[in-house]
Amino acid sequence: MSNPAEKIRCDACPVNCYIAEGRAGACDRYANHGGDLVRLDMLTIIDAEPDTMVPFLSGTDGTDWDGDLVHSNRPFVTAVGAGTTYPDYKPAPFIVSQPVAGVDMVTVVTEGIFSYCGVKVKIDTDRHIGHECAIVRVDGEAIGHVMTSEYGSKMLSLGGVEHLTGGSKKEGRVTCDALLRLCNREAVEMTIDDVRIVVQAGHAPIINGEVERLMRVGCGSAAIGMFAKQWFEHLDDVVVVDDHITGVLSEHQAGKELGVPPTGIRIKGRRSTPGRYFQVAEPGTGWGGTNIDDPLTILGPFKPDVAWAGMRMLMVSTTGEQSGYFELDSDLVPQPRPMPEKVQASVERVAENCEPSICSVLFMGGAGGSLRAGVTENPVRLTRSVKEALTYVSCGGAEAYVWPGGGITVMVDVMDMPTGSFGYVPTPALVAPIEFSLRASDYAALGGHVDAIRPLDSIPRDKTRRVGPARNQPDPTAAVNFSWSTNKERKP
């Protein structure tokens, strides 16, 4: 903590205002609260009838919250713009109450300062973006790493306390800035070894300058299994090129069962089981996540005693984005030929079964003791209340997944939150909204700051921003979220 009486220098924009304690800078967006630079934004209320005017938020088209009105007309106060309670002891900035279906509900809203936080990024692509454990960099600074791949997707783990405060000052600043932009749904360019990738929540990834379009329906081997029946009558062999597992129809179990005879094809790479090959090429941004642009380079010479002139072969990538039709000439060398209509249709079927490739950004952070102290005088009781499903945790009104075990470690999809929900403090740490909803009686029982409760309609309307509810998000104060409800269907 810096000396509370000191003025601080704001680095949010080039003006670099000096800001006196308790005052805001020239922009009225950043302020000095006890020596900490904090972002001021309007308290955001999720309302069935959002005002047409929304406050400035960068990088959005402003239409993203014209969602269906899936809830009642009851507004829900989010913590976006609520301010923070750091350092600890004060009641959270807004503790509001309202009757919900006859139960007096309390929602404690605060903008938490998360030193322990980061994002998990899921990138729908089979292209090689870096080996597991490879370092992800922004502006040359390490901000995280590549983690275990998931089906059809690469995963990144970014941020976290080691990068925010454990490295150099620049590393912390760059990490915080990248996390902030990702969480606020802005695009961030990063590098992983020699791969350049642009990640933006809800948008397709851009890998080495190319926009990824489709997420594959399965690996090469799986594609053979799925489409074998559509292929075997029109083709003698099919190779589905995939950086993970390249599939070959004539050798694959699916082909055998359909009576596809051997074709004498030879695939470079390591054979796993019949018709399934690993490492047919190097990883890259070419066919099926390999580095090849010419699929024939993964083939060896056809076996002369098995292959025959005129043999028909399709080569296709796992997403159907690349494909080629070949026939063997009299020397048993594959020659490109115009693709027959039926084969073309099958390639389109592969592509059709691929989903649009997008980047998902999930904010993950732990509500520390300070933050919990804003809710109750006895922070551990809040943890217990959450575990007992007496307290519902949301971030900007979006359902937060609460990890099992100790503490309140939450994970939330930033696309479900109001735009521009995140801020930062120069610690560096992210500022994220978090709300705890519970019955007024439960709130009193856990030692809540009951004196600070105010009715929802006491918050001046002109000081709030109202947004519509996000699609598919449960109402945080709905009875169904709580263990005391008879029809409890709380998600794990």
Place this chain on the structure above:
Amino acid sequence: MTGPAARILRDGRLHLQHGPIDLIIDAEGNRVAALNAARARFETILSELVAELPELRAPMSPSTAMPKGQTARRMHIATAPHSATFITRMAAVAGAVADEILAAMLPCGLSRAYVNNGGDIALHLAPGSSYQTAIMAHDGAPLGRIALAYEDGARGIATSGWRGRSHSLGIADSVTVLARNAAEADVAATLIANAVDLPHHPAVTRARADTLSPDSDLGARLVVTGVGSLPLTDIDRALNQGLATARAMQQSGTLLAAALFLQGQARTVGHSELSLSHQQNRTLAYA
């Protein structure tokens, strides 16, 4: 550090923001090209100003040299006529930014356009077109309406007062000025709002500007932080101080019209020519 950002609001207007600059922009005519031009010009406008910020924050004298940046030059030109008294070129910054962005849009061919920089507005009106806006009190109460036509010659509207974003030396709730451009309007509104004052009045609280904003261009000068309820005679006295300043500016041609508001009372200058009307708040009359 966050860079300049642009977005289209739900109603289709363009919002540009960088640091303390917030612009709401709309245009009629070759609209898309004009909004793109505004966005392009906005990229560097704050960094250009920041490059000369220490000089621009310094008190101005008749011998102060012309700055380099295009926006800073607009500030200089608007403040220069007033440099015999205390003024810094920052008095024109909001209006000058609006003027500069509007100027970047005009080559696109527009019938009507405005750049609203937090209430300081640069306007473009082609012959036959008009622009209307409302004056609101800080609590949202309507104070009057402005209806401008091409012939009026006013292309800038600005409002100043101690309740606004910048500190004021005076006690006016707000002073709205119409002038030939937004930079001139900005300066005039600032100076008139400063002049609406009751020195040493017990109902007025003040603080050194540099204790509120350490790098304020007003330095150690006392700025108004609160105004208690004032008797009508004091309100009249304060408004008449401002009125004298406004009339002098009208005569020298640095403003076209002005409306001064303080605790439910108002004064106007030049409003008959410019359709600046005001609805007097009658609360005090009943009190």
